[in-house]
Amino acid sequence: MSNEQSYTTEEIAKLLKISKLTVYDLIKKGELPSYRVGKQMRVDAADLEAYKQRTKSIKAAEKPALAEVSARPALSASHNGTRAVVITGQDISLDILAKHMERNIPGVRPLRAYVGSLDSLISMYRGESDIVSTHLLDGDTGEYNLPYIRKLLVGSSYLVVNLLSRWAGFYVQRGNPHNLGSWSDLKRPGLRLINREKGSGARVLLDEQLRLHGIPPDRLNGYHKEESNHLGVAGKVASGEADVGIGIEKAASIVGNVQFIPLIQERYDLVMMKKPENREWIESFIYILQSDAFQNELRTIHGYDLSLTGRILLET
Known part of the structure; x- marks a missing residue:
């Protein structure tokens, strides 16, 4: 491999035959050094090779094989008993939300993906994210988000809750x-x-x-x-x-x-899939959105309207 070469998260997932979620998890834990180019996370070829060599030296009894990791569902337990929950979007309120989740929902480790609204919904449709943020205007109706969610997640069971305006x-x-x-x-x-x-x-x-x-x-x-x-x-x-x-x-x-x-x-809303493996943390998540502790922290940021924060807007 050339030291000047680098890979996107999608390319690494294909090379290692693991899910994108696992790649994000490795980056979050510092096992794969990364940097951002535009809206893409990239990993240098040398760092990827170093990770592969470290992985080969670990006994199978100490760590699951990569094939086993890639076969896990998005929210299955990781090696330390926690579940990774991918939150998409760029607003700082999502970073604050992730911090409250980490503190107050046992067994959940929030991971952040900084992508736009439409790409977020598409990633949820593909099963690559768990909580997506969206602020998409439908010009014909004047409605935010719901027209896009209904079209993209047709046939799915989901929950839409307001974060802020x-x-x-x-x-x-x-x-x-x-x-x-x-x-x-x-x-x-x-x-x-x-x-x-x-x-x-x-x-x-x-x-x-x-x-x-x-x-x-x-x-x-x-x-x-x-x-x-x-x-x-x-x-x-x-x-x-x-x-x-x-x-x-x-x-x-x-x-x-x-x-x-x-x-x-x-209106800046959040969407979650109502899968069986999500139910145990969704209730706690809604409680955080509606809590004084979370909303009081958001109130310190100029420009947020919290009159609908935590309100369920649509449930299928």
């Missing part, structure tokens, strides 16, 4: 030099946009608004220039590389020289 809108430079205040303003010639990646909630929001306002995407200068998170979009606007971007209020408060123009309050 938050404002989404434009990032513009301080003082709003182009006087942007509505979605229709994107029709103006000469505006430079910085976009989010396909599958993210912000990208779906923009695409739906462009469709509703009859704005062809190709008319937008920068439509195909992408950033993988809200901070990246806000940063491009702050530096003057773009005139406008789509994102949430919190990122604007972190990045200097950026003003936030609120346009829509989006």
